[in-house]
Amino acid sequence: MWPVSVAQRLAAGVAAVMGVAVGSGLQAQPGAAQPEAAQVLTVYTNANVYTADPAQPRAGAIAVRSGVIADVGGAAALLGRHPGARVVDLGGRTVLPGLIDAHGHMTGLGELTLSTLDLTGVPSEEAMVALAVARARALPPGAWVVGRNWDHERWPDRRLPSRAALSAALPDNPVFLERVDGHSAVANDAALARAGLTPQTQAPAGGAILRDQRGEPTGVLIDNAMELVGRVIDAPAPPVEDLLIEAQRRCVRAGLTGVHDMSVSVPVAEAYQRLEAAGRLALHVNVYLASAYAPEYFAQRPPTRTERLHIAGAKAYADGALGSRGAWLLEPYTDRPADDRGDPYTGLAVTAPDQIGALASHAVRRGYQLVVHAIGDRGNRQVLDAFEAAQAQAQAQAQAQGPAAGGPRFRVEHAQVLSPSDVPRFAALGVIASVQPTHCTSDMRWVPDRLGPERARGAYAWASILRAGGRLAGGSDFPVESHNPFLGFYAAVSRQDAAGWPEGGWHPEERLTRDEALRLFTIDAAYAGFREGREGSITPGKAASFIVIDRDVMTCPAADIPATRVLMTVIDGQTVHTASADAEPANP
Numbered sequence: 043m044w045p046v047s048v049a050q051r052l053a054a055g056v057a058a059v060m061g062v063a064v065g066s067g068l069q070a071q072p073g074a075a076q077p078e079a080a081q082v083l084t085v086y087t088n089a090n091v092y093t094a095d096p097a098q099p100r101a102g103a104i105a106v107r108s109g110v111i112a113d114v115g116g117a118a119a120l121l122g123r124h125p126g127a128r129v130v131d132l133g134g135r136t137v138l139p140g141l142i143d144a145h146g147h148m149t150g151l152g153e154l155t156l157s158t159l160d161l162t163g164v165p166s167e168e169a170m171v172a173l174a175v176a177r178a179r180a181l182p183p184g185a186w187v188v189g190r191n192w193d194h195e196r197w198p199d200r201r202l203p204s205r206a207a208l209s210a211a212l213p214d215n216p217v218f219l220e221r222v223d224g225h226s227a228v229a230n231d232a233a234l235a236r237a238g239l240t241p242q243t244q245a246p247a248g249g250a251i252l253r254d255q256r257g258e259p260t261g262v263l264i265d266n267a268m269e270l271v272g273r274v275i276d277a278p279a280p281p282v283e284d285l286l287i288e289a290q291r292r293c294v295r296a297g298l299t300g301v302h303d304m305s306v307s308v309p310v311a312e313a314y315q316r317l318e319a320a321g322r323l324a325l326h327v328n329v330y331l332a333s334a335y336a337p338e339y340f341a342q343r344p345p346t347r348t349e350r351l352h353i354a355g356a357k358a359y360a361d362g363a364l365g366s367r368g369a370w371l372l373e374p375y376t377d378r379p380a381d382d383r384g385d386p387y388t389g390l391a392v393t394a395p396d397q398i399g400a401l402a403s404h405a406v407r408r409g410y411q412l413v414v415h416a417i418g419d420r421g422n423r424q425v426l427d428a429f430e431a432a433q434a435q436a437q438a439q440a441q442a443q444g445p446a447a448g449g450p451r452f453r454v455e456h457a458q459v460l461s462p463s464d465v466p467r468f469a470a471l472g473v474i475a476s477v478q479p480t481h482c483t484s485d486m487r488w489v490p491d492r493l494g495p496e497r498a499r500g501a502y503a504w505a506s507i508l509r510a511g512g513r514l515a516g517g518s519d520f521p522v523e524s525h526n527p528f529l530g531f532y533a534a535v536s537r538q539d540a541a542g543w544p545e546g547g548w549h550p551e552e553r554l555t556r557d558e559a560l561r562l563f564t565i566d567a568a569y570a571g572f573r574e575g576r577e578g579s580i581t582p583g584k585a586a587s588f589i590v591i592d593r594d595v596m597t598c599p600a601a602d603i604p605a606t607r608v609l610m611t612v613i614d615g616q617t618v619h620t621a622s623a624d625a626e627p628a629n630p
């Protein structure tokens with residue numbers, strides 16, 4: 043329990059420093075400067091601080107001035123060194139560096155509350171259809187029903203949905219519902235008709251149109267085939283700025299102070315720039331453009347790197363996802379060894395490997411960072427090969443022009459299924475494995491079906507990558523998974539679901555320690571975004587971004603980690619979120 047007096051003292055201190063009403067959070071324009079107050083030195087005392095800085099891992103107090111950490115140490119020492127400072131007593135609470143999600147989708151998170159039908163946790167196809175019908179009733183006649191986050195692996199029969207039930211229930215509204223991984227979708231007849239998709243339509247490269255025994259589309263579209271319908275959807279969307287602000291509100295409540303926003307369009311990148319200029323961007327965001335925009339964008343301008351906004355990278359896709367059997371494997375799928383023609387089925391190459399190589403080289407030449415989605419063991423190997431070739435070129439360029447700051451820092455997004463021989467290549471090539479621990483605990487029940495027991499051992503092999511000297515970065519892939527970083531922290535250290543299954547953890551040899559898990563969402567995520575000099579740890583000289591939480595996640599029973607509540611989020615010295623420990627817990 044947090045004594046009311048402590049909460050009040052905390053609130054009073056914060057209000058005095060910030061000149062804003064506590065709890066008003068982002069409505070108070072957190073980006074707006076407060077010059078006089080910002081000069082004051084504030085010491086946050088009586089705190090149980092984990093700094094994520096090996097030079098001084100623990101502390102009892104933090105001194106902040108002008109949005110920057112001025113001093114870190116014991117409470118008595120800091121108060122002695124800084125007489126006359128404003129004091130905020132944190133009541134013995136635990137403090138962590140502001141957490142960073144190295145892979146999320148901000149507009150998708152905003153849509154989840156503002157526009158899309160949220161199918162998270164829906165227990166059956168019938169329940170999904172019922173939700174779609176309810177949504178259609180609230181819309182004008184004939185309007186699109188767009189939803190996401192169904193997962194047939196959680197349904198009783200674990201069968202993919204089809205257009206049949208959706209078409210019968212909603213003959214007049216086109217319906218397009220994406221699976222939780224965003225790599226497949228089901229469309230009804232009205233949607234297929236609007237897209238002009240007939241039994242004769244062939245799937246584009248890197249995509250699949252699933253068909254029944256008569257050769258008719260089932261309504262399920264995979265990877266690049268989703269665009270056949272996706273491009274004709276004309277549902278009214280909320281303004282991009284509204285989506286980003288809503289996502290930002292949810293992120294800071296969850297304890298995130300930084301996000302790497304993946305597969306962003308140029309209009310969304312420009313919306314970020316407008317928000318920053320208007321003082322409305324509180325989060326530190328690294329924008330990774332969708333690869334389709336990258337060649338032109340790279341050619342036209344150098345990377346942007348301000349304190350809050352980096353537009354300095356792009357994301358490409360090597361393959362699809364394991365749940366949709368779009369991940370590109372070296373050997374056929376265990377549970378679908380052959381395709382419709384009887385040929386060995388190993389998944390989908392979404393982007394040709396030579397195109398990835400060309401994009402990597404282009405990025406290096408222009409000072410941008412390339413990150414590539416790869417899930418299957420073949421997808422991962424192809425990406426590592428492409429990075430290896432571009433790396434050689436980067437070294438030649440560095441010899442000619444002097445080294446680029448920090449090297450190219452190529453990243454593999456997900457790095458889910460690895461051939462054992464590829465694990466050491468992450469360290470050897472300096473490639474970062476950007477992993478999402480909750481993907482493991484969401485997928486672990488059916489991963490052995492797709493891969494068989496032998497390959498499953500090389501899946502989500504976080505500890506193996508670290509032991510081989512490699513570097514990880516942690517994220518959630520929100521809104522595919524929850525943006526709550528404590529769910530990822532819990533999955534990383536336990537490899538168990540929320541109910542504690544399986545006992546001891548799934549392939550427990552790949553669990554991380556709590557220190558490693560903390561690095562995943564702090565300093566290593568910062569490094570993956572070229573920000574380790576300014577954030578990712580509680581270190582003098584870095585941005586004053588930290589969170590106060592209601593329990594000590596570094597020592598509490600693992601089962602208690604998922605319910606962690608964020609009582610305060612501070613970004614650049616500004617308090618952008620506060621919550622009372624006694625109030626009703628809310629989904630961040």
Ligand SMILES: [Zn+2]
Nearest residue numbers: 145146304519
């Ligand atoms: Zn993603």
